[in-house]
Amino acid sequence: MSQPCSVLAPVAITGAMIVSSAVPEADYPTFSMLKAYALGERxxxxxxxxxxxSVxxxxxxxxxxxxxxxxxxAVPWWVDQGPTNLWAMFDGYxxxxxxxxxxxxxxxPGSFNSVALFGLEADGxxxxxxxxxxxxxxxxxxDDLEGSEPGDYYEYFFDRFKPQxxxxxxxxxxxxxxxxxxTLTRVTGLARCGLLALGDMKPIGLTEYGAKVTPNSYSFIDVDKxxxxxxxxxxxTTDMSVTAKLGIAEAAAVYATLKEVQSVPCVVIATDLVDYSPLRVFGLPTPTLSFDGPDLCTVSLEVKGFI
Structure with a gap:
């Protein structure tokens, strides 16, 4: 394939980095030490x-x-119900x-060379x-977020719209x-963003053919008697398995990158080619670096997709 495989470890966004936002953080009133909260109040x-x-x-x-x-x-008072509206796109899910x-x-956010957005529900x-x-x-x-890729004239004229x-x-x-x-826009309803990640995209080798993606469903299926x-x-979610080759001179730098993203959810891109767009996943990578000879190394990467 001869396309670079890269990882993007997102910059941790802080409140000081947000200059302005049209996304409100007013889901519920701010906590007050003086207020008496009833059961179920948020x-x-x-x-x-x-x-x-409050529980x-x-x-x-x-x-x-x-x-x-x-x-x-021993006496619980509160249950965490998730991120506020503004911070949902920065919570790593x-x-x-x-x-x-x-x-x-x-x-x-300071210096960055790449941007990744996932979980989009928007028209533009x-x-x-x-x-x-x-x-x-x-x-x-x-541009519009249009993900349709018609394979023939019939699909072009009659296939359903597929959002990107x-x-x-x-x-x-x-x-x-x-x-x-x-900026995300939507003609009807609210525009939504599941993840906005910024950071340095670092190459870890050249992707080999045979990369795999596995879609997973966490739906609950129950069959009665x-x-x-x-x-x-x-x-x-989507899991991905990818193998990349690199020269021995790059091994130390790639190893340092792999250690940096270990236990850190990040964006992994096996290739930038449009036809291979499923080969980009946000999740937790588990790498293996194999020294195959005097001049060549192999990186094997298993990425567990995040919900």
């Missing part, structure tokens, strides 16, 4: 950017939900999605990257004070 923390639900039948006053003792202690109309956000996407706040635009993109649910751009010029604005089947829909 609040948010602007420190952890998480939603918490105590008695008066819940003065119990900070961000204190793990108040979640997992594709299934938790930020939603707004339009969904627009401007970030200054625009991205603008500047070399500095108010500076020159070094990358601009604006992910988008990746690489090889951006890196600047220490770069600024990026991402009469043979009737009930399916409870669940989330879907």
């Amino acid at each position: 609040c948010i923390s602007t420190v952890t950017h998480r939603i918490y639900e 105590s039948a008695s008066s819940n006053v003065g119990h900070d939900p961000t204190d793990l003792i108040n979640q997992f202690g 594709v299934s938790t999605k930020s939603a707004a109309s339009p969904l627009a956000i401007t970030l200054r 996407l625009s991205i603008a990257v500047r070399d500095a706040p108010g500076g020159n635009v070094i990358y601009a993109y604006s 649910t992910d988008f990746v751009v690489t090889d951006l010029a890196a600047f220490n004070n770069a600024e990026i604005t991402v 009469f043979g009737r089947t009930k399916i409870t829909p669940g989330a879907n």
Whole structure:
């Protein structure tokens, strides 16, 4: 295939990096130490950017939900219900999605050379990257999120519309004070984004033919004693298996990269070729580096896709 296999370890986004956002963080009122929370009442923390639900039948006053003792202690007061709307696209999971109309956000995350978006539910996407706040635009993109790929005239005229649910751009010029604005639009309903990842895309070798992707469903299937089947829909993920070759001179640097992303959910791209777009997955990579000879190494990568 002779296409580079690369990994993108996302920059950890902090509140200081968010310049502006059209995505509200007002899912529920902010937690107050003075308020008495009833059973089932919810609040948010602007420190952890998480939603918490009171699980105590008695008066819940003065119990900070961000204190793990108040979640997992002998007397639990709160249950974590997931990220707030604004921070859902930065929590490392594709299934938790930020939603707004339009969904627009401007970030200054420092240096980065790649952008990846997953779990998209939108009609249009625009991205603008500047070399500095108010500076020159070094990358601009604006187009419909159309994923249909008709194989013949019949499919072109009659096949159903297929939305594009992910988008990746690489090889951006890196600047220490770069600024990026991402905007998602949707004609009907809210635009949604499951993951917005920024960082340095690092090559780990040249992808060999034979890469595999395995779609997984976490739907619950129950067959009763009469043979009737009930399916409870669940989330879907994609696992990927890929092998790449590299020269011995690159082995130390690639090994350092693989150690850097170990136990870190990241974007793995086996190739940039459009026809091989399924070969890009967000998940947890498990690498093996094999020294096959005096001049050649092999990287075997198993990626467990994240929900």
